[in-house]
């Protein structure tokens with residue numbers, strides 16, 4: 631029995647199942663943590679582990695402020711949050727990628743040139759304004775960013791925006807809405823992150839947890855945790 635528990639912030643939603651599978655594979659307790667559970671805190675005192683279930687976009691906040699020592703979050707969300715945390719391990723699952731997309735006919739009309747497309751239309755709808763702004767700034771292309779919270783593909787279909795910046799996985803949502811990718815930004819997978827202060831102060835406690843998750847993510851057998 632350990633006195634202090636390490637707190638790991640877990641995302642509910644699309645990354646939730648893979649995160650739980652990774653924990654189990656790494657030898658950490660996951661009993662009773664069914665995806666449909668409404669319980670938000672799971673404590674396993676014997677193993678010195680506590681999990682908190684967060685909205686994915688809130689994981690960096692819990693970790694940055696020290697309410698969690700560690701967290702699992704998509705690189706997309708992490709990049710957008712700009713949180714002051716350590717990014718420790720690429721966990722490999724949750725692959726998707728950021729793209730710029732436009733209605734197919736607009737893209738064809740613009741001769742498949744982003745510069746031409748943006749010459750007459752500059753409104754970009756996205757759930758990721760920081761990532762979108764950085765991309766267009768780096769290209770030297772001025773745009774007006776419109777922040778949305780979901781179903782981003784709808785915006786250019788009804789005249790709210792000309793382009794979107796969003797994540798794509800299978801490409802099905804773009805296809806079914808007659809949108810096409812016009813530029814790639816960067817890929818995303820789930821990451822293990824740590825609170826900066828906790829990482830330094832609790833390093834001896836965190837290290838085996840980090841190593842076990844890293845080994846499990848890489849397909850290894852994992853390292854037994856000492857409790």
Ligand SMILES: Nc1ncnc2c1ncn2[C@@H]1O[C@H](COP(=O)(O)OP(=O)(O)OP(=O)(O)O)[C@@H](O)[C@H]1O
Nearest residue numbers: 642643644645685686687704706707724725726799
């Ligand atoms: N279509 C997808 N395919 C694969 N991975 C995805 C897909 N969409 C999102 N992801 C990954 O899963 C993470 C969580 O997505 P999810 O849809 O569960 O939550 P969210 O709605 O983005 O978060 P929040 O509820 O906090 O706004 C994303 O940050 C991304 O890393």
Ligand SMILES: O=P(O)(O)OC[C@H]1O[C@H](OP(=O)(O)OP(=O)(O)O)[C@H](O)[C@@H]1O
Nearest residue numbers: 780781782796797798799800801802803
């Ligand atoms: O390429 P695909 O496999 O079709 O996946 C891409 C879709 O997945 C995400 O949306 P999500 O389902 O999270 O809903 P949201 O747009 O409401 O956030 C993303 O925003 C795209 O809409």
